[in-house]
Amino acid sequence: METAINQPITTEKSFSSTSKFLLEIPLYVYISVIASMCVILGILWDIAWHMSIGRDGLFSAPHVVVYVGAATAGIFSGYQVLKTSFWGTLVEKGKMVNFWGIFYSSLGGLFCIWGGIASLTSAPFDDWWHNTYGLDVEILSPPHTVLLLGLMSVQMGAMVAVLAFMNRKEAIVTLSASENANRFNRLQWLFITTAAFFITSIFTFLSEPLGRWAMHRPDFYQVASIAFPFILLATGRASGKKWGATYICLIFLFFHWVVNAVLRLLPAEPLLGPIHNKITTYQTLGFPLLLFIPAFAVDWLREKFSAMNDWILALILGFTYLFVLFVSHYPFGTFLHESPLARNWFWGSNSWSFQNDADWEYRFKFSPRNDISLSAWAEGMGFAILFSVVSSRIGLAWGNWMKQLQR
Structure with a gap:
């Protein structure tokens, strides 16, 4: 629910000297x-x-x-x-x-x-x-x-x-x-x-373990399950807005993309050898994660089950976050890393450091190290679920602390 201002008007002098x-x-x-x-x-x-x-x-x-x-x-x-x-x-x-x-x-x-x-x-x-x-x-x-x-x-x-x-x-x-x-x-x-x-x-x-080349490995989902649920749930809860985490992730997506997209338009020339990839403009990190998709699911469930015990809620939200992240980013990784449609200014998948070999055979395809057995996937994703639930529980607790903070 949106939080409303319900306290009576205070008569004490505001310590802000700024204008109206x-x-x-x-x-x-x-x-x-x-x-x-x-x-x-x-x-x-x-x-x-x-x-x-x-x-x-x-x-x-x-x-x-x-x-x-x-x-x-x-x-x-x-x-x-x-x-x-x-x-x-x-x-x-x-x-x-x-x-x-x-x-x-x-x-x-x-x-x-x-x-x-x-x-x-x-x-x-x-x-x-x-x-x-x-x-x-x-x-x-x-x-x-x-x-x-x-x-x-x-x-x-x-x-x-x-x-x-x-x-x-x-x-x-x-x-x-x-x-x-x-x-x-x-x-x-x-x-x-x-x-x-x-x-x-x-x-x-964390862009190295969270790069597009890692989206077909359990490691990617483990790192993403440790790094993001706690901050999304904490800030989403503390924001007081129903879709707080979704708004946060949309701003993250827009800001990260705009900064790198603008940089990719600017001229740049390597000044340090060896140069293995001849470039004329800035090379940047790739397209950001689509975190607003799992954030939307988490926000919806957080509102729907707001009266539920936080331990049970963390279990629901942690599993949902990981499931939606996997469903959205496994195919997204395929698009970003292998599709010719992603090798342009907008998606940024053709950005490549001047130190890297421009003709490396795995530049635009997944290497054999991504060929993982079903048992390895099951074990890796099992750990990812555990990480996601624990991270979610920490986030809910941190969000409660944030809501009480007044100094």
Whole structure:
């Protein structure tokens, strides 16, 4: 059910100094959402840079986007901490988390501050790594792992910052009833958008085991069953919208596709040898997963069985998620990897790093390692079901926690 604003209008002064246009949502909340978008935008660009150009530096364009996004989130959140701690009222401090006995911050702000520091700390580490070992052959190199933790902390901070305001369900005295309803709806969509950016990050950093070439193996479904049900159910439940997880996955699909599709139109030339695939434009990650399909099924069942015990609900949702994922992505993998219709700008299946052999025999067909026996499939999918159910149960519990969060 959609959540309604039902608390009486509060007479306390809003601690947001923004105009009515922002509907009394503090500027740092909007900044954290924009920062959440910037960090994953920069990461997608950086991956395309590595696939297409190869040589980069500490202050290459994608790196700058990432660092600016992370730093901005940390700086604005830090300013909010200082402002509340030393110039805030008792009412304002009562809505914050007290730490070190002096400072007051929202929980989301703490995430953003830590994430900004971790992201910037990873920068010289990544530069040293490239100078010492050369171009990364995997996305999850040690410096990138540090960066990942920092960036996802920024994105988590953005989600939590929005949630704190959304869950209070305050009716601001300076706003009319319709404006208060609009404010709450805006907070819901800000949360849904930040959750979509968070899922984009998860998919991006797991793009190797979740690539189209893996969709005919149980490993793909195991990884996808660990990675996504918990966040889809948590954010879907916390969003307060019936189709929350579906909206999140549609925004993820659109954002990931648009960024990479635009990059594929831009000129790029390899600057690092050897060059095995001659290219003239950016090469990118392939088409994103169609997560909105299992998300739609999960949202429908979550609403239908909302009164059911969460353990039983997790069993139903976990099995449904995996079944729909398999039914939708096994044939989708065939299309993306083998069909000539997918080798174009829209689907992106012809994107191929300059370091990879352009004539590799398995570039557009599944290799023999995908020929798996029925018993191996049964065992692998059995584990995938288990992972999906456990991930779903964690997601439902996390969603309950998110719904209670107000600081």
